[in-house]
Amino acid sequence: MDVYPFAKDKQIFIFELDDVLFPAKDYLLQVYYLFAQFIEYSEQKNAQTILDFMRTEYENYGQEGLFAKTASQFEIAETYQHNFDLLHQNARLPLKLLLYKNMLEFLQNLVLDRRKIVIVTTGNPEQQLNKIRQTEWNGLEKYLIVFFTEELNQTKAEIFQNILNNNNLSNKDALVVGANKVDEHQSKLINLPYIESLKIYK
Structure with a gap:
C-alpha cells in the first residue's frame, strides 16, 4: 500500500462515521x-x-x-x-449516504491488503445503525466491525484498548482515523497513532 505510507505497518484501522466516512x-x-x-x-x-x-x-x-x-x-x-x-x-432516506471518495479508496485498499476495519461511533446507537444500513458501502460492509460507545457505556479510549487486547495487537499496530479533537484526545490517552480523515488521499 505504497500510496498510504503512514498505514503500511498497521494491522487494524479504527474509524468514526460522521464527517470521517461520510458527511454528517x-x-x-x-x-x-x-x-x-x-x-x-x-x-x-x-x-x-x-x-x-x-x-x-x-x-x-x-x-x-x-x-x-x-x-x-x-x-x-x-x-x-x-x-x-x-x-x-x-428515517428511510430518499438517497443513500455516499462515502467520501478518498475514504472509499482507502477502505478498498485496506480490504485488498487484508487489514481489519473497525468503526467506533458515538451518538444514539439506533441512529448510527440506521446510517450504516443506508450507506452505499460498495461491498465493503461485510468487512466492517462496529462498536457503539453509548451501547457499551465506555469511552472511546476504553473501546480502543479492548479492540487491541482482543486482537493481540500493540498500540503501534493500529491507526485511528477521526475528524475532531475528541477522537484525537481519546487516541492519545492510550498512545494510539491518529490521523485526520482529510489527510487521507491518493
Missing part, C-alpha cells in the same frame, strides 16, 4: 427534508420554505435546538418534536 450533513439534511414533507402533509405548511429555513439554521448554527427554532418560526406544535426525534433514528 448528508444524513441530517435528508431527515429535515422528510420532516418538512411530513409537516406539509399534516399541517398544510409549505415544505420547501420549512426545509430552506432548517438548512440555513443548521449550516449557520448547527443542529442544537433546531426543532424549537423551526416550531417557533412556523407555528408548529411542540407535539411534533416526537416525530422529529423519531425521524433522526429510523
Whole structure:
C-alpha cells in the first residue's frame, strides 16, 4: 500500500462515521427534508420554505435546538418534536449516504491488503445503525466491525484498548482515523497513532 505510507505497518484501522466516512450533513439534511414533507402533509405548511429555513439554521448554527427554532418560526406544535426525534433514528432516506471518495479508496485498499476495519461511533446507537444500513458501502460492509460507545457505556479510549487486547495487537499496530479533537484526545490517552480523515488521499 505504497500510496498510504503512514498505514503500511498497521494491522487494524479504527474509524468514526460522521464527517470521517461520510458527511454528517448528508444524513441530517435528508431527515429535515422528510420532516418538512411530513409537516406539509399534516399541517398544510409549505415544505420547501420549512426545509430552506432548517438548512440555513443548521449550516449557520448547527443542529442544537433546531426543532424549537423551526416550531417557533412556523407555528408548529411542540407535539411534533416526537416525530422529529423519531425521524433522526429510523428515517428511510430518499438517497443513500455516499462515502467520501478518498475514504472509499482507502477502505478498498485496506480490504485488498487484508487489514481489519473497525468503526467506533458515538451518538444514539439506533441512529448510527440506521446510517450504516443506508450507506452505499460498495461491498465493503461485510468487512466492517462496529462498536457503539453509548451501547457499551465506555469511552472511546476504553473501546480502543479492548479492540487491541482482543486482537493481540500493540498500540503501534493500529491507526485511528477521526475528524475532531475528541477522537484525537481519546487516541492519545492510550498512545494510539491518529490521523485526520482529510489527510487521507491518493
